[in-house]
Amino acid sequence: MECEAFIGDKLSPNSSIVTLTTDFGLDDPYIGTLKGVILSFNPSAVIVDIKHSIGPQNIAEAAFVIGNSYRFFPTNTVHVVIVDPTVGSARRLVILETQNGTFIAPDNGLLSHVLEDHGKLILIDNDSNVALPFGCKAYWVNKSEYWLPFVSSTFHGRDVIAPVAGYLSSGIASLNFGEAINGLHYNPSSKPILGKDCITGTIVYSDRFGNLISDIPASLLSSITYPSFQIGERHITGLYKYYSEGHALIGLISSFNTLEIAFVNGNASEVIGAKVGDKIVVYSDLKDINNDDSIKRIY
Amino acid sequence: MECEAFIGDKLSPNSSIVTLTTDFGLDDPYIGTLKGVILSFNPSAVIVDIKHSIGPQNIAEAAFVIGNSYRFFPTNTVHVVIVDPTVGSARRLVILETQNGTFIAPDNGLLSHVLEDHGKLILIDNDSNVALPFGCKAYWVNKSEYWLPFVSSTFHGRDVIAPVAGYLSSGIASLNFGEAINGLHYNPSSKPILGKDCITGTIVYSDRFGNLISDIPASLLSSITYPSFQIGERHITGLYKYYSEGHALIGLISSFNTLEIAFVNGNASEVIGAKVGDKIVVYSDLKDINNDDSIKRIY
């Protein structure tokens, strides 16, 4: 899809926000030292943690998280995304410039959702690389004069990405940090399948409350008169607007603007025993609904 | 009680601190995006996390946490408190202005401790609403022109509260965000009961160290010559000034300025098997103490 209107654009022309989305956790000093390096190179940087508890080496989760978060930051924000199981190998560190934010990450698919947001993607080789969407630019971070003088083997986040993020957030242009490139690694994100009588989607995120977030966009649901939902052997009826309007298991539109299954004042993930990757099927309950006054479609 | 002298007042006239106390946890991107929105509306905001691991939907815990934290921030701080099980229902989002800080929260009792700090509270209806204490003002946040253009059903924290908190922290007056109201929802906080020979209180908080924090204020203990404490079947003697002066289970004055039961270099909550909501009784051990030289009252 094309980019929608952006939150906060032009409201903060001089801010220099750096966001962090990583699998480093918060129980080690890694993120603290990474922040120290960013602030050493840009003392005015405002650093915001998006999520550090990405599952270790879980590139898909990080791609989903940054892909659903960047729009809530000013467009001059620098988004650092690090899940880097092949640190030090041939994988490149890259900068992606879009009109909605600047991203720096290992080129291993972490920016797939962001790329999808910016235009139709076309494969340019047999190695899962796609051409940059119109209006985007990308650079291979390969000029070592901008890195820490000593680069460790295992923590390029601190030694390479952090200094470059510091410089970027202070206004130094991306082209200084390496050569322009015309494609990036892309892992297609999960997409629902439209059947004749149903939509089959996937649980793509489960949050602290046990809410199950699917990949089925709200726009698809609006065409279904009385939707009901199937996860495993569990059948759930009713699409509600607010948690407080329903009881037990319900469907509603998540803050990611997709179908969410929740358990009112409880934990749907535990109740259903469902997890990320499980399938969810949406049916139209037009027939059933005629026989059951208790089912209503509020939203 | 009336307000005591305030920490840091007038020391930081130009700061624009926004604190966050929520049940969102730190394992999801919710808090990150909420911060992005605050910074989009006030790039100078300094955001401080107080606690995000409030038990899901635990309004009483959040009320206790913010009620015991706000005094340690400058008086021009904006305190965001979000535990919102009835998001989207008739519950209002409100701003409370006091001489000690500005608060924005769902009107579901989250500000009960703060209200208690600012004067005697008088019920104004049969729905648990109290009149505002003298010197306080409140507003119903209902002017949608200050919110994000698209408001989700499930995350008003990001879509309504965050933009308003951003504006508030940048100096825009509360009255712009909605109509003045004369009362707020109030859940009375736990209070100890004074008996003839004892004080019966409640464990209201248990921290990372397993320290058990009660609702019995230090001022009540100062009148007891040789206090001892009973939790369940466990009898604890001795009120000490510092952890290092005692051994095993001891009583002392917590950093919340109430009675605390701790296990020196250990975890009282685990040792006793006690938890929030359990009763604690304070006796005077004058009689016992005469027969036991090992018991002393240091504090």
Add this chain to the structure above:
Amino acid sequence: MECEAFIGDKLSPNSSIVTLTTDFGLDDPYIGTLKGVILSFNPSAVIVDIKHSIGPQNIAEAAFVIGNSYRFFPTNTVHVVIVDPTVGSARRLVILETQNGTFIAPDNGLLSHVLEDHGKLILIDNDSNVALPFGCKAYWVNKSEYWLPFVSSTFHGRDVIAPVAGYLSSGIASLNFGEAINGLHYNPSSKPILGKDCITGTIVYSDRFGNLISDIPASLLSSITYPSFQIGERHITGLYKYYSEGHALIGLISSFNTLEIAFVNGNASEVIGAKVGDKIVVYSDLKDINNDDSIKRIY
């Protein structure tokens, strides 16, 4: 060892960073209120969390963490380190000034790694105190006019250290906060032992990924032609440069610049069943290597 070149020095002359390394966790309001006090005394302070999940009362872990983190911050940073099991006892709160940063902590060994970095340490009494290394100064924080007006018994971090850290970060000189002292408490950190045919070290840190960090510096390994490693009954061959070059259990140089044992795309700590404090022995596998073409030394 003497100090190496410093990251970011002079790049951020006006910043006022305060780092926090504590055992308070992030599940209680303690760190939030501590930050509120710092910001009350210095609204311009930029506060960076290094690690709050230090094991309760684990002074050695905190000493390791700050000792391996401070070099990644500007030299005018104020580093707050709080693990304080004897809060309120005779233990002093102290400021240590070095050319690489200013530290404030209880004088219980927390600054041992930092002291080791700044010169040869000489005991000055039988109570584990060492003379200050050349170029360092220290002060006993004992002037209460800089503290909060009411000092609790259990939380000197908030009531004493935070105000002083706020003042320090705003540029007020250390000598204002108390009298100069000539020694600090020192707990020798773990050091490897060089044998005739091997090096015996210790696992000093285990991170989120289960990587086992030893105290054996990279410099010692460079003299061994074909190193192999023994932890418990597990024998590990091969010192690699990057995770992605090896399989299963491997050795490499950690981001702490010491020997690390990792399990590629897995958790070495769980696989081996090893933990902090366990011994690790490095052998030269010259003999073995001749019989095994699959073993290579890349780094």
